[in-house]
Amino acid sequence: MKNILLTVEYDGTLFSGWQRQPQRRTVQGELEKILSLVCRCPIQINGTSRTDAGVHALGQRASFKGDFGIPTDRLLIAANNLLAGGLNTSGRVGDLRILNAEEMSADFHARFDAKGKKYIYQILNEPELQIFSRNQYYQVQKNLDTDAMRAAAAHIVGTHDFKCFQAAGGEEKKTTVRTIYALNIVEKKTLEGKRIVALEIKGDGFLYNMVRIITGTLVEVGLGKKKPESVADIIDGKERQQAGHTAPPQGLYLAKVYYDLEELVEF
Template sequence: MKNILLTIEYDGTLFSGWQRQPEKRTVQGELERVLGIVCRCPVQLNGTSRTDAGVHALGQRASFKGDFGIPTDRLMLAANNILAGGMNAVGKAGDLRILSAEEVPEDFHARFDAKGKKYVYKILNCQETQIFRRNQYYQVRKELNADAMRRAAGYITGTHDFKCFQSAGGQEKKTTVRTVYELNIIEGKTEAGQRTLSIEIKGDGFLYNMVRIITGTLVEVGLGKLSPEALPDILKSGQRQKAGHTAPPQGLYLSKVYYDLEDLAGL
């Protein structure tokens, strides 16, 4: 019996999220289908994060167990060939790819052994409509004040009750207290010279839509609709309606999953 840990990247545009659903194309469902063909046995994946429809991943992790003969290094190559289109895959890239496959101890679980995650949220800050970037960025047309957003981010970093940054509809959690180790706002430009802002957030866990609501709140700070100094009171209130809007899924990327606490905390 092998226990395999996968690292996966995907463009979430045409997926109905991670979790398998009847009659819908999902990342988990597609991977389980292809791995079942390669391993010649049913496969059930345990994913670290149940990303929503439209959300992307640069480093999603998932594990599965099975009694199959194909070598681990060949498993990834065979699965990626099918995911890219099989015999017609020359020169083509699909929207889902396995980046690595490794054998791990039998008791390892991709979700329950994770110590934390890093997300990146990409904002395109320009006036002109960008149709070819609409599935990769959240376009904000009015100029954002990045310095004000950074001041607000300073209040979010640390250990807090993040109930105000949680959407209704997620799984009930025992506690809404989380630790955000880093929250950085990085300015850049596209190849065409358009301004971008990347919000990078690393923490020990995230509530339902927490990153998207934090992003929406920071955008409202950047637009001058909220003061950076309002963040402590928003956090203390625990009220969702006091925080900003929920940013759309298209700009969100699951960047990295941490299994080492020291790596997560930057120790």
């Protein structure tokens, strides 16, 4: 019996999220279908994050067990060929790809052994809307004050009860206390010179829609609708309605899953 850990990237635009759903195309469902064909036995995978429809991943992790003979390196090649359309054509890629596959110990579990995650949220901050960026960015047309956003972000870093940043409808959690190890506001330019404001956030865990609500709150700070110091009061108040709007899914990327605590907490 093999226990395989996958590292996966995907464009979430045409997926109904990660978790398998009847009659809907999901990342988990597609991977299980392809891996079952390649391994010639039923495969069920366990992912670290149940990303929503439209959310992307640069480094989602998932594990599965099975009694199959195909070598792990060949499994990756065969699965990616099928995910790209099965044409054995170089240069062809679909919207879902396995980046790495490695054999782990029998007791390893991709979700339960994870120490934390890193998300990136990308905002295209330009006065004119960009049609070809609509599935990759949250487009904010008014200028964002990134200094104010950084001042607000400083109140989020640390261990807090983040109930104010939790949306209704998610899985019930035993506690809403989480630790955010870093929250950086990074400015950069596209090749065409367009302004991008990216939030890079690392933590030991995230509540339902937490990153998107943090982003919406910081955007409102950047637009002058909220004061940077108000974020501390919002966290202390634990009221969802006091925080900002929920930013759309298109700008959100699951960047990395950490299994080494030291790597997670380093800055």
